[in-house]
Amino acid sequence: MASSSSSSSTQVKKITLKAADGKHFEVEEPVAMEMETVKSFFVGNEDAMKDMVVPLLNVSSEHMPAILDFYRNHSEFRKRTPPPPAEEVKAFNEAFLENKSDEQLMEMIMAANFLNTKELLNFLTEAAANRIKNKSVEYVRAFFGIENDFTPEEEARIRAENEWAFDGLDED
Amino acid sequence: MDELPDFTIHHIMIYLSAKEVVQTSVLSKKWFNLYVSFAIFDFHELYKWFIGDLSNKNPATFRKNETIRFHKRLNRFTEFVDAFLVRFSNQKLCMQKFRLLIGLLDVEASSFLHDKWIELALRNGVKELDLNVQIYKNAMYTLPWTIFTAASMNALTLEGCKLEHIPEIIRLYSLKCLILNKVAINKEIVQKLTSQCPLLEGLKVSSCVLIVRITISSYRLKKLSISSCIKLKEIEIDTPNLLYFYHSNHPILTPIVNAPCPWELHFKNAIDDLGNKVDLDAQWFLNMKDFLGVSNQIRFLVMDVWSKRVQIA
Numbered sequence: 471m472a473s474s475s476s477s478s479s480t481q482v483k484k485i486t487l488k489a490a491d492g493k494h495f496e497v498e499e500p501v502a503m504e505m506e507t508v509k510s511f512f513v514g515n516e517d518a519m520k521d522m523v524v525p526l527l528n529v530s531s532e533h534m535p536a537i538l539d540f541y542r543n544h545s546e547f548r549k550r551t552p553p554p555p556a557e558e559v560k561a562f563n564e565a566f567l568e569n570k571s572d573e574q575l576m577e578m579i580m581a582a583n584f585l586n587t588k589e590l591l592n593f594l595t596e597a598a599a600n601r602i603k604n605k606s607v608e609y610v611r612a613f614f615g616i617e618n619d620f621t622p623e624e625e626a627r628i629r630a631e632n633e634w635a636f637d638g639l640d641e642d
Numbered sequence: 643m644d645e646l647p648d649f650t651i652h653h654i655m656i657y658l659s660a661k662e663v664v665q666t667s668v669l670s671k672k673w674f675n676l677y678v679s680f681a682i683f684d685f686h687e688l689y690k691w692f693i694g695d696l697s698n699k700n701p702a703t704f705r706k707n708e709t710i711r712f713h714k715r716l717n718r719f720t721e722f723v724d725a726f727l728v729r730f731s732n733q734k735l736c737m738q739k740f741r742l743l744i745g746l747l748d749v750e751a752s753s754f755l756h757d758k759w760i761e762l763a764l765r766n767g768v769k770e771l772d773l774n775v776q777i778y779k780n781a782m783y784t785l786p787w788t789i790f791t792a793a794s795m796n797a798l799t800l801e802g803c804k805l806e807h808i809p810e811i812i813r814l815y816s817l818k819c820l821i822l823n824k825v826a827i828n829k830e831i832v833q834k835l836t837s838q839c840p841l842l843e844g845l846k847v848s849s850c851v852l853i854v855r856i857t858i859s860s861y862r863l864k865k866l867s868i869s870s871c872i873k874l875k876e877i878e879i880d881t882p883n884l885l886y887f888y889h890s891n892h893p894i895l896t897p898i899v900n901a902p903c904p905w906e907l908h909f910k911n912a913i914d915d916l917g918n919k920v921d922l923d924a925q926w927f928l929n930m931k932d933f934l935g936v937s938n939q940i941r942f943l944v945m946d947v948w949s950k951r952v953q954i955a
Contacts, residue, residue, distance in 0.1 A: 599657030616670045635664040
């Protein structure tokens with residue numbers, strides 16, 4: 471994966487993360503520290519506890535490789551001088567999302583929320599927003615797995631109140 | 643599948659247009675509540691959407707049926723904003739951002755409503771306030787003085803309105819960034835704002851056509867930009883910790899500026915009372931020479947001038 475060209479022999483410290491289903495992931499320290507939840511685990515115990523395994527109760531091992539891949543690449547983008555061309559970042563981001571189903575995207579948002587990683591959360595929520603733009607109410611409900619708990623009357627009333635937002639511009 | 647946590651849903655809403663956010667109100671009860679509690683109000687964009695094809699026109703040139711259409715759309719927009727703000731403020735939540743663009747045909751008739759909206763935003767501890775009041779005649783909307791008491795506001799952007807009735811003590815304790823564009827202000831207000839906002843780091847004053855004197859004294863200020871203030875005659879700036887100074891105007895005589903940082907200067911023709919460019923004369927060049935002598939850190943100098951008489955080699 472990302473460890474392709476570690477030129478010098480300086481050992482990068484690794485931290486072990488444990489996903490919800492018990493699988494272990496060895497992660498380079500700077501990458502792991504992008505996640506506030508992991509970081510907060512070590513605050514005040516800088517050295518002593520680096521060997522500990524950090525349990526991530528809400529993150530399934532299915533999504534860990536993708537999340538780590540995102541951070542390895544983005545932290546590399548940030549470090550590079552001169553900064554990488556916008557197209558390169560865009561291409562990576564697009565490829566990252568390409569084969570993710572809606573459901574996988576939701577699960578990853580939940581994982582990013584739990585891990586408290588701003589960059590990934592921004593990226594994924596924007597992706598979710600893009601997927602529901604210009605879509606019908608029914609589509610959006612299905613997308614998020616929302617159960618409509620309005621009575622038909624209630625729903626009709628809200629629609630009527632904000633009728634303009636559901637139709638095109640009024641005819642005047 | 644589990645539903646997303648509330649926080650992440652609000653996060654998604656950030657990337658939706660204001661109209662799309664309104665559409666989420668109908669998804670479910672949970673989403674309705676999330677929609678009502680979404681703390682970012684971009685009525686700037688909604689206004690353009692409501693007013694549609696009329697938003698880029700000057701109402702002075704409206705034909706009769708356009709005026710009627712404009713009023714009808716403006717009323718709908720106003721009703722929506724009003725209902726939304728009242729509903730939000732009933733929840734006693736903190737407002738992140740309030741951004742409003744509105745065009746007014748009758749400033750006096752509608753100012754009570756805008757006062758009310760601003761009050762609601764302030765009462766909900768708004769952090770970012772961005773008001774743009776398009777004016778078509780000379781009448782300008784005067785902001786309520788309470789705007790100077792917004793202790794939690796950290797960014798204020800104003801366009802097209804008037805600031806007066808400044809209270810003795812202002813309480814903009816969190817204000818970091820202030821942008822004034824086409825705002826009717828005077829020397830006292832600028833002076834007071836810059837000396838009494840303890841955290842103010844960025845100030846931009848542009849196209850404030852009435853201001854004649856600018857006096858600023860601040861140890862905090864890091865970025866200062868003054869541009870297109872056509873009546874400007876005097877500036878007196880004491881900002882020892884400034885990091886960047888931008889000035890774009892006709893050169894004025896004997897500016898007093900203590901700003902040991904890089905400067906970017908754009909010199910333009912003076913503008914007369916009718917809005918016409920005044921041809922360059924000897925005085926203009928003397929003023930410029932004088933101005934350039936004030937700093938030895940001028941990074942950029944641009945002369946964007948027009949002249950019939952002078953040949954610039």
